[in-house]
Amino acid sequence: MTFQIHLKSKISESELDEATDVCVRAYVGELASNSMVGGDESLKDPIFRAMIRAGELAGEVYFATDDDTQQVVGVAVWFPPGTSLFESEEQRALGFDEFMTKLSPETSAFWSNAYVPVVDKFLAEVLGADGTRNSQYLNQLATDPRFQRKGIATMLLKTVHNKAGISFFSERIGRLTKITIQFADSDTPPLFAHCAANEKNVCPFLTCHECGTQCNNF
Secondary structure, three states: OOEEEEEOOOOOHHHHHHHHHHHHHHOOOOHHHHHHOOOOHHHHHHHHHHHHHHHHHHOEEEEEEEOOOOOEEEEEEEEOOOOOOOOOHHHHHHHHHHHHHOOOHHHHHHHHHHHHHHHHHHHHHHHOOOHHHHOOEEEEEEEOHHHOOOOHHHHHHHHHHHHOOOOOEOOOOOOEOOOOOOOOOOOOOHHHHOOOOOOOOOOOOEEEOOOOEEEOOO
């Protein structure tokens, strides 16, 4: 079983459906995404779809495909220096604005009063002012659950790191260096746990009271 990584300058509707489905199935029950949708799993499709479309417009979207079936099995949405997710009206118009109208009043308030200000403050403290716009920033990474633990996420990460001309991988295969990895909880897959940097920064706990989710996000 082999896979290919593709930078997508144009994403068809069928590809968008496949990629969104990969993200939805990869994040079932996941803490951070649960808090973002107030525990409503049906809203994960529109938020992930909006992220992919925004990445197509202003960032970089990479798909991993299965050589045998050409099926999308992995997705990464990056924003290179000078850009960031949902920063423009054009990006937000590609699904994010509509997603926000579907949230319950309590979850909408969570976004406005907790999630956005707390995370923005944390990122500014860790990365510096405007830090996300001055870095190669990974906003979304997902692997189809049926294809996990086959190196797909590593391939998606390594493709961008190699493109940037930075040696993020040491001679020990799979060992990541000089990279900030964000986790939603302590139940971290072993691959990414041993890739984590020595310095760990923890975001204050966020709680979406509607779904009872506590999430430290980073």
